[in-house]
Amino acid sequence: MSVDRLTKYYGDFAAVDGISFEIPAGQVVAVLGPNGAGKTTTLEILEGFADATTGQVSVLGKDPRRGGRAWRSRIGLVLQSTSLETEPTVAELLTLFARLYPNPRPIREVLELIDLTAEAKVRIGTLSGGQQRRVDLGLAMIGNPELLFLDEPTTGLDPEARRRCWASIERLNGSGTTILLTTHYLDEADKLADRVLVLSAGRLVADMTPTAMRASSGVSFVRLPLPPGVPLPPDLARHVTGQELALQTDQVVPVLAELISWADQSGVGLTGLEVGPPSLEDVYLAITGKEPVHV
């Protein structure tokens, strides 16, 4: 998939303001960005549901607006919210949808991918929210798509249900499907994505791997559980909450030097000391201008 200097204007307002990126086959890419950043608009253009104002878009080698039926059958969609039929069983609904595609995946295989083999004969209406979301995924993958668009696939699910959804998405990618997903969960992007695209006010402000994104801030986390009754120097003491020192800094060497000197003089072991990159969420908030990362 390639996107070159894409814009989408509503009147004078640029909802998408000149973004370019390429997604090679087989990647999982997460599109992040605050509300109104242009994620849905971009996805709608890539899916062929909306026209670009200017720029070039090619998805599976075609202009999405001119894709046609054969092109569409190579793409799977999971929309932000769907309402499934409640009466049929899981297997019945999958079988019904399989008839719409020229080259459907075997139902048994889809059930395994979405981890609902045991529920094949259960009516959709009696499934949990997380199981229904995995049925959405199953319907999107039944046509054996080369490319899958997932719009906020796990919003509203509990942690266990989210993990099971992630496992299905990982299995599907393992079978070769390219996946483009939007999410507001940074842990989801971290877990699933080979690459993260961050949109802000219609512009692409980051395009990198989660690891590179964490490293890009140049900021490190320092964390140390403290023994009772040994006061820290005042500039470090202001970062103590309860019995823990926790701070982020772009000056990790002086902070560590001060800690080591303090530990040496006070006879304190540095047991439990952690130094590492900030969370993806911290960096994301800094990139999108929501909050500073620095202490």
Ligand SMILES: Nc1ncnc2c1ncn2[C@@H]1O[C@H](COP(=O)(O)OP(=O)(O)OP(=O)(O)O)[C@@H](O)[C@H]1O
């Ligand atoms: N049909 C429209 N007419 C006018 N403005 C629109 C239209 N559709 C979207 N917009 C505006 O374009 C901007 C981008 O919207 P979009 O839905 O793509 O954002 P988003 O990143 O998907 O946000 P969210 O996370 O809330 O789904 C917003 O400011 C929105 O108000």
